[in-house]
Each structure stands twice: as C-alpha cells, then as structure tokens.
Amino acid sequence: MRSLLRLTAVFIALVAATPVLAQEDAPQSEDWVLTSVPEQKAVIAMIDFTSGLTIAARCVDGVYDVLIAGLPDAPNRALSRELGIQAGDQKEPFTSVWTVGTRRNAVFSRIPAVVARDLAKGGKLQVIVPATSRSPRTRYVMELNPSSTAIEQTLTACGRPMVDPREVRSDEIEGNGQDGLPSGVSWQTGPRPTFPDSVNGRIPAEGYVVLSCVVDALGGLNECQTESEQPAGYNLGRSVERSLPRARVKLTEEAAATGRPLAGRMIRFSVIFKMEP
Template sequence: MKALLPALAVSALLAGAVSAKAQDAPPPQEDWVLTSIPERKATLALAEFTSGVTLVARCIDGAYDLFITGLPEAPARATTRDLGLSVGEDAALKTTVWTVGEDRTTAFSRLPAMVARQLAEGGELQIVAQGPDHRRYRFIMALNPSSTALEQTLTACGRPLIDPRDKDTEGDGRETLPALARWEIVPRPRFPAPVGGRSPTEGYAVLSCGAENDGRLVNCQIESEWPRGYGLGREALRSVDRARLRLNDEAAAAGRRLEDGIIVFSINFRMD
C-alpha cells in the first residue's frame, strides 16, 4: 500500500512537528482549537503539544478522521503501526493499530470516532510508539475534558458524542478477528464499480458489528475506509451479510457468547 490517506492542507498548523520524549513533569492541560473550512465542507479540531505531537480530528464532506502527527517515523514500507494509547489517570495502556500516513510521522486511527470520544473525556494522555531505532518513545500529555471543538467534529459527521457500543468493543481494526471468534464463512467482498473511470488496486474498510448466536453479523457500522470515494465500506457491509462467525474453542469453554459484545475487524480489498 503506497501513499495513504493524504491530509487536508493544514500544513501551516502542523509545520515543524518532530518526535520528542515527553517531559518528566506533567505539562499544562491543552484544549482543542476549532477550525472550519466551509469550501471544503470541513470541520477540524487540533491540539498541539510542546512534545511536538499534534492531534487532529476532522470531518470532511461527511467522512471522519482522527490522526496524530509528530510521532517517531514509521519503519520503511510499513503500512500500519501499533501505538499504545491511554486517556485518563487510571486508564490502562491499550495497543491499537493505526494506518501510516504519507508523511511517515503521521498515523491515522482505524477507529476515529471511538478514539475521539475517548479523547473528549480529557485527562492524562499517553502515547507509546516505536521509533526507527527500535526504541519505544512515550509521550505524556494532558487534555482538557469535554472539548466542545472535538464534539463539533463528531456532530458534523453525524457521529454520536456517546456510544454505548464503545465499552463492549473487542478488536482494534486489524484484519484478524479478536480472540473471541473465528470465521465460519469468510466475507468475500467485491471491488465496486470504478468511479470517474478510476478504481483503486487495494484498500480496506473497518467495520464494527454485533453478532447473533448463530454467527450472523448484525448492526454493522463503517468505522473507517481507505481510499474514500469508491464505496469500499458499502461493499464490505454487503459481504458480511453472507459471512458467519463462530466462537473459538477457548471462548466457548469459558462460556462466552458471540452476542456479548461488538466485534471490530477490517476487510481488505486487493486487485488480483
């Protein structure tokens, strides 16, 4: 996968971002700054930190993104990277998968609305990323809670400010299923028809779905997709209508049920 998810032209706001270790003492709390670009149908919220890290949440013409810039550079040719993330004083650090941007110090969330809702709660924010020297860099920052600017980006894209599905979610947008389940019938998406005579050769859509005890996926939502504008998310939704899950052996032995949570996974598209 080559140049991924080009950022909106906010280079003046993001210029000069470089990776750096966070200070030992907690820095002052930062708030989000709201920016509107009507001609692009865009609403953006930005939070910049002295560590060089910048967070951007944006709604552009109905599509929602959240990305981090100023991270240690991702390894060459990597299209995804793992970031540790926690929000709140007592929150556990959770490893999540992010898509590497065209600028390799930038990473795009595969669950942007969910992460935005976490960030809106404010408090201590920790990000852990591996650098090109194979060292782990930890950034410790502070965000003001209940950011109006961040909430406006969610509202602009029709995303809820509170979603009860978040607390029951398993998975972080990888192609593999979370440990709870395995595929009984694998989804087989088709590439949608070209748009304007063009069609991507590869891409992905991240879905969050409930499940019935018989393995059917229900109430699926598109969390993110790349590239946009080609209907990959819609095709991914169609493909899961025919797919089926089943519990893995360990989950079944532990008395787990498919319908107990929300399962997050990606469906990848590749042109043969």
C-alpha cells in the same frame, strides 16, 4: 484567516513536526482549536503540543479521521503501526492499529470514532509508541483541558454519537483495528464484497475497510458500521456492508472454552481488498 491557512497547510502536508522523546515534566493544559471549512464540508478539531505532537479529529465530507503527526518515523515499508492511548481516568492504555501516512511520522486511526471519544475525556493524555528494532519505546505525556465540545462537534458532523449505544449494550468488545477478525472469533462464512465501480476512471489496486458489528447467537452480524476505509472515496465500506447479511462468525476453540457466549459481543474487524493481477 491565518489560522485557517495554517490548518489547511497542516492537512496537505500531514504536519511535518519534529519527533521528540517523552516529556515527563508537569505539562500545561492545552485545548482544542475548532475550525469549520464549509466549502470543504469540514469540521476540524486540532491541538499542537509542546512535545512536538499534533493531534487532529476531523469530519471531511462525511468521512471521519483522527490523525497524529510528529511521531518517530515508522519503520521502512511499514503500512501500519500500533499506538497506545490513555486519557482521562483510564487505568490502562488502549492499544490500537493506525495506518502510516505519506509522511512516516504521521498516522491515521483505523477506529477513529473510538479514539476520539477517549480523547474527549480530557485530563492527562499519554501517547505510547512501542519499541521497534530501530527505536526505543516512546511515551508522550500531555495535559488536555477537560472539555469535549470540540471533539463532539467533529463526531456530530459525521453522524457519530459521543456514546456508542452498541458499546453500552454489549457484553464484550473485541478488536482494535487489526487485520482480519479479533482473536476470539473466526469466520464460519466470510463476507464476499466486490470491488465497487471506478470513480472518475480510477479504481484502487488495494485497500481495507474496518467495521464494527454486534454478533447474535447464530453468528450473524448486526448494527454494522464502517469505522474507516482506505483509500476513501471509492465506497469500499458500502461494498463490504452489502455483503455482511450472509456472513457468519463463530467462537474460536479457546474463546468457547471460557464459557462466554457468542451473542452480545461487539467486534471490530478488517476486510482487505486486493486486485488480483
């Protein structure tokens, strides 16, 4: 019960951990703590590091998240920030976009299932925070036990596979949760989602949805899946997915010059919602 109360407090407060700089000594291996909270339809895998970071992967009522807390505070008014994650046998860190939480030292991944699969590799884990005008580049070095069981259970609870078959089949994968499309493609016909109906009398003034799709030879978007949406609970992802059958993308001039085809690419992209005043 003490562990459950602690986990609950962590997610209510978004973990007010103290940020520290990189730890370069040989760290001890640490493992995930898996907790199920049936009354909240939640499965949570969480780990606290001596570096001051807390990382959690969770499925809560069908919504999948990966969050990191205890980072150096994000710049004032910044709504997002980039982080590099390098795990297991990865040769280079994968840099992706994260949404800043209510507390400035916490972030939520915009492509959480992608990040969770990397975290599941175990072994040496590095979290890299790029430098800003107010703080230097920070690198956290930690060691994870090579066990993917806890992460796999969080993914399974939200219907996400440990291996995305679309990635296996795709010739090229582009996008890291950035605003809009990845650099290799542009809209020929953009999606036109509508704001969904209000929920309990409330509707957000703005939000975003991050999706991943496989592109066909005509620029159509297939096998699309919502990776994340903020704010949750308003069916923003469903609204965008309904608008995608008419959407089309095309290669940018730079991408076309490489000779690589449009078909067979998997792209991750964001659609922004903003209510006009």
